[in-house]
Amino acid sequence: MALLEMKNISKQYSGNPVLKNVDLVIEEGEIHGLIGENGAGKSTLMNILFGMPVIHSTGGHEGTMLINGEPFVPTEPTDAMNAGIGMVHQEFMLIPGFTITENVKLNRENTFASPLSRVFGKRLENLDRKTMVADTKEALNKLHMDIDEFVKIEGLPVGYMQFVEIAREIDKRNLRLLILDEPTAVLTESEAEKFLEVIKSLSEMGIAILFITHRLEEIKSISDRITVLRDGEMVLTQNTDEVTTLDMARAMVGRSIELSVEDRRDLSEHPLHMEITDLYVDMPGERVRGINLEIKKGEILGIGGLAGQGKIGVANGIMGLYPTKGKITKDGVEMKLNDPRGMLRNNVTFLSEDRKGMGLLLDDSIEYNIAYTALEVKNRFLKRVLFSDFVDNKAITENAEQMIKDLDIRCTSGKQHTRRLSGGNQQKVCIAKALTFGPDILLISEPTRGIDIGAKKLVMDTLVRLNREEGMTIVITSSELAELRQISDRIAIISDGKLHAILEPDAPDELFGLAMAGDVMSEVTS
Amino acid sequence: MTKIKETYEKIGFPRLIIGVFLIILLVASYFLKINQANLWGSILIRFGMNAILVLSMVPGIRAGIGINFNLAIGIVLGLLAALLSIEWGFTGGMAFIIAILVSIPMSTIAGVIYGHILNRVKGQEMTVGNYIGLSVVSFMCIIWLILPFSDRSLIWAMGKTGLRVTISMEGNFGHYLNKLWAFPKAEVDPTTGLAQGFTIPTGLLLFFAVCALAVWLFNRSKTGNAMKVSGSNEQFAISNGLNVNRYRVLGTTLSTVLAAIGVIVYSQSYGFIQLYRAPLYMAMPAAAAILIGGATLKEAKISHVIIGTFLFQSLLVVALPVINVISDGQMAEIVRIIVSNGIILYALTRGGTEA
Numbered sequence: 001m002a003l004l005e006m007k008n009i010s011k012q013y014s015g016n017p018v019l020k021n022v023d024l025v026i027e028e029g030e031i032h033g034l035i036g037e038n039g040a041g042k043s044t045l046m047n048i049l050f051g052m053p054v055i056h057s058t059g060g061h062e063g064t065m066l067i068n069g070e071p072f073v074p075t076e077p078t079d080a081m082n083a084g085i086g087m088v089h090q091e092f093m094l095i096p097g098f099t100i101t102e103n104v105k106l107n108r109e110n111t112f113a114s115p116l117s118r119v120f121g122k123r124l125e126n127l128d129r130k131t132m133v134a135d136t137k138e139a140l141n142k143l144h145m146d147i148d149e150f151v152k153i154e155g156l157p158v159g160y161m162q163f164v165e166i167a168r169e170i171d172k173r174n175l176r177l178l179i180l181d182e183p184t185a186v187l188t189e190s191e192a193e194k195f196l197e198v199i200k201s202l203s204e205m206g207i208a209i210l211f212i213t214h215r216l217e218e219i220k221s222i223s224d225r226i227t228v229l230r231d232g233e234m235v236l237t238q239n240t241d242e243v244t245t246l247d248m249a250r251a252m253v254g255r256s257i258e259l260s261v262e263d264r265r266d267l268s269e270h271p272l273h274m275e276i277t278d279l280y281v282d283m284p285g286e287r288v289r290g291i292n293l294e295i296k297k298g299e300i301l302g303i304g305g306l307a308g309q310g311k312i313g314v315a316n317g318i319m320g321l322y323p324t325k326g327k328i329t330k331d332g333v334e335m336k337l338n339d340p341r342g343m344l345r346n347n348v349t350f351l352s353e354d355r356k357g358m359g360l361l362l363d364d365s366i367e368y369n370i371a372y373t374a375l376e377v378k379n380r381f382l383k384r385v386l387f388s389d390f391v392d393n394k395a396i397t398e399n400a401e402q403m404i405k406d407l408d409i410r411c412t413s414g415k416q417h418t419r420r421l422s423g424g425n426q427q428k429v430c431i432a433k434a435l436t437f438g439p440d441i442l443l444i445s446e447p448t449r450g451i452d453i454g455a456k457k458l459v460m461d462t463l464v465r466l467n468r469e470e471g472m473t474i475v476i477t478s479s480e481l482a483e484l485r486q487i488s489d490r491i492a493i494i495s496d497g498k499l500h501a502i503l504e505p506d507a508p509d510e511l512f513g514l515a516m517a518g519d520v521m522s523e524v525t526s
Numbered sequence: 527m528t529k530i531k532e533t534y535e536k537i538g539f540p541r542l543i544i545g546v547f548l549i550i551l552l553v554a555s556y557f558l559k560i561n562q563a564n565l566w567g568s569i570l571i572r573f574g575m576n577a578i579l580v581l582s583m584v585p586g587i588r589a590g591i592g593i594n595f596n597l598a599i600g601i602v603l604g605l606l607a608a609l610l611s612i613e614w615g616f617t618g619g620m621a622f623i624i625a626i627l628v629s630i631p632m633s634t635i636a637g638v639i640y641g642h643i644l645n646r647v648k649g650q651e652m653t654v655g656n657y658i659g660l661s662v663v664s665f666m667c668i669i670w671l672i673l674p675f676s677d678r679s680l681i682w683a684m685g686k687t688g689l690r691v692t693i694s695m696e697g698n699f700g701h702y703l704n705k706l707w708a709f710p711k712a713e714v715d716p717t718t719g720l721a722q723g724f725t726i727p728t729g730l731l732l733f734f735a736v737c738a739l740a741v742w743l744f745n746r747s748k749t750g751n752a753m754k755v756s757g758s759n760e761q762f763a764i765s766n767g768l769n770v771n772r773y774r775v776l777g778t779t780l781s782t783v784l785a786a787i788g789v790i791v792y793s794q795s796y797g798f799i800q801l802y803r804a805p806l807y808m809a810m811p812a813a814a815a816i817l818i819g820g821a822t823l824k825e826a827k828i829s830h831v832i833i834g835t836f837l838f839q840s841l842l843v844v845a846l847p848v849i850n851v852i853s854d855g856q857m858a859e860i861v862r863i864i865v866s867n868g869i870i871l872y873a874l875t876r877g878g879t880e881a
Binding site for chain 1: 735746747748751752755758759761762764765766767768804825
């Protein structure tokens with residue numbers, strides 16, 4: 001009998017299906033790999049398994065779950081824990097100022113009765129530190145961890161924190177299934193190797209492991225079976241030795257929908273516009289570690305890759321919003337680094353992935369948002385009265401009215417504050433801002449994140465129009481590969497902070513899959 | 527119905543409450559046979575007396591440092607400038623002008639220093655400002671005692687140094703602006719600075735108008751816009767290549783300079799220079815006034831200054847006689863404290879969104 005069976009799991013968030021009839025079976029003691037792109041539905045599936053509040057507050061889910069053949073209906077994470085399911089999250093949930101023992105035993109401390117607790121109840125019992133230490137040592141030993149249990153978490157290397165998290169889970173006596181969410185993402189190579197050994201020995205102890213990752217080689221080497229999710233559907237579930245990494249890559253990326261690919265263009269004649277040499281960007285969570293990239297005049301260059309690999313860092317680095325080193329030249333002239341204003345002056349503009357934080361003044365009007373960058377950097381929308389320049393509100397309004405019409409921004413008027421707009425309309429305001437500024441090179445990050453399908457199409461169409469009609473060079477960074485393949489002339493795939501490959505948009509799916517996973521691509525002959 | 531709702535939203539809850547309360551008091555004052563001419567003359571004087579201090583809140587809020595609770599730093603320097611002007615023997619208009627001219631460079635330097643301090647404590651400006659205010663006032667309590675002033679009207683009757691707690695400006699530039707081009711002429715009560723009969727203090731109001739116009743023009747300039755953008759969204763400002771810290775220092779400095787000018791106008795209107803603990807209690811009413819006027823912790827306009835100062839000061843002027851008739855002694859002062867602290871509390875709980 002299977003340890004865990006999830007049958008016909010479906011889930012939608014306000015009408016948007018994120019999981020469609022997913023079946024997942026995990027046997028006792030096996031290592032099961034779960035892979036999929038960002039947004040494929042992996043986290044949602046885990047949230048359902050854990051009975052997270054976010055599932056119930058959005059209308060619950062369909063389908064059933066069985067543990068050892070018994071129906072399992074978790075309504076809160078504690079239910080999952082009682083059923084013997086433990087999870088190690090991608091972000092560590094540890095208290096820095098506490099020792100390893102205290103973290104491992106957090107809220108499950110061994111206690112003994114005291115006079116106080118006899119009067120006021122169990123919550124006031126004393127800590128049985130001896131047992132706590134002994135238990136922790138035992139758990140650490142199981143993981144082959146040679147570290148003192150009284151050390152505080154702060155200052156520990158990241159790899160060790162990961163092990164402490166696991167120690168906490170295996171200290172739970174009834175643990176039968178351990179879920180690891182991208183556990184090796186933060187580990188160095190040697191740490192990762194050690195980690196995988198530990199995982200194997202855990203599974204030999206009879207604990208089933210569900211391993212979520214996007215490193216295909218890793219999952220291939222360690223797992224017994226794998227399941228691939230794509231767009232909320234289960235597209236593959238098989239014994240690992242029956243599939244190749246190539247199959248996995250294809251399954252992960254392949255789209256059933258037709259791409260309306262723009263006409264291919266020959267860019268060999270296009271002159272070099274911007275050259276990036278050995279660029280390092282210290283952007284937390286999206287570090288760039290030495291990228292060389294050439295941007296040609298009049299092209300649309302896509303930048304893709306998985307989350308956390310550094311693709312977001314590239315545009316932020318070029319703009320100088322995070323500490324940067326390396327060399328950037330535009331039309332042969334070397335640019336000053338870490339100087340957003342200098343970049344703007346040189347007609348390079350950036351629409352941030354953080355629309356609400358960096359892209360908009362939420363408590364100002366649409367028209368002011370659209371005009372401000374051009375006003376500040378290019379001295380537009382100013383008029384001279386006597387001896388000084390003042391802001392020309394009339395010109396700002398007129399410009400905004402034109403933009404609202406051209407881009408179909410849905411609003412009550414240009415005076416409306418941008419906070420009240422939907423995500424799609426906010427993005428249109430950002431694009432209007434860039435249009436008003438009139439850059440040579442437009443850097444745009446995650447242009448369609450969090451906006452609905454209709455607005456998505458309009459945003460993408462506008463970008464293509466700007467490129468074709470105004471000759472604007474566009475560098476578009478996106479997590480959605482389909483979107484990049486639809487409009488880009490070339491797609492640069494960033495993995496582990498480095499440029500991994502530059503692909504044609506119509507390159508085969510498996511090539512994209514492997515490139516994003518950071519794997520060698522020599523085995524594919526296209 | 528939607529019309530009513532729209533109007534209500536435009537006016538806002540605090541202004542509605544205070545406006546209604548003010549109207550009730552005004553009606554009551556009429557039936558209690560309180561002299562209406564005195565009342566309105568006093569309202570106008572109190573308005574002009576306080577408006578520049580309230581105006582000094584505007585650049586601070588727009589630059590993103592929130593309410594400048596540390597007005598005290600500008601205030602003590604304004605007072606020092608006024609004292610120097612008297613010490614040097616100037617009288618009348620000349621004394622007033624010299625006081626203003628001396629106060630500007632001093633408060634500029636102090637404002638720049640204070641601005642740099644605030645850049646190190648982003649997010650805590652109002653708390654830190656409060657404590658710096660307390661420290662500055664306490665420090666000046668020592669300084670007032672040891673400054674080598676020699677004019678007999680300034681220092682204690684006994685001994686050679688030490689400035690008095692309250693210094694009468696009679697004979698130098700007390701009530702100078704109040705009386706400038708005022709019509710119809712009315713006597714001014716020497717102890718309260720309020721009018722005995724109706725009067726329009728043209729000079730006083732005009733001086734405020736000039737200051738307000740200067741701030742308004744600044745707000746519409748490119749620099750003023752850059753300062754506002756720095757204040758409302760730091761990330762956005764950085765991505766537009768603005769030096770956020772520099773604009774914060776600018777806003778803080780403007781606020782400090784206006785506070786110095788404001789206190790000189792306030793003192794001449796009151797007729798007394800108040801030293802030692804007094805500067806501590808001047809930031810709160812100014813903060814309350816601009817918040818009543820509709821400003822938030824993130825947005826402030828000249829209209830907020832005018833509406834707020836008018837509502838707040840009229841309330842005080844009207845409440846005093848009315849409450850004294852129907853109740854006794856200290857009630858008016860209590861109402862003032864409840865209103866001013868209550869409205870600040872209300873604004874702080876509302877955060878940056880609306881007040």
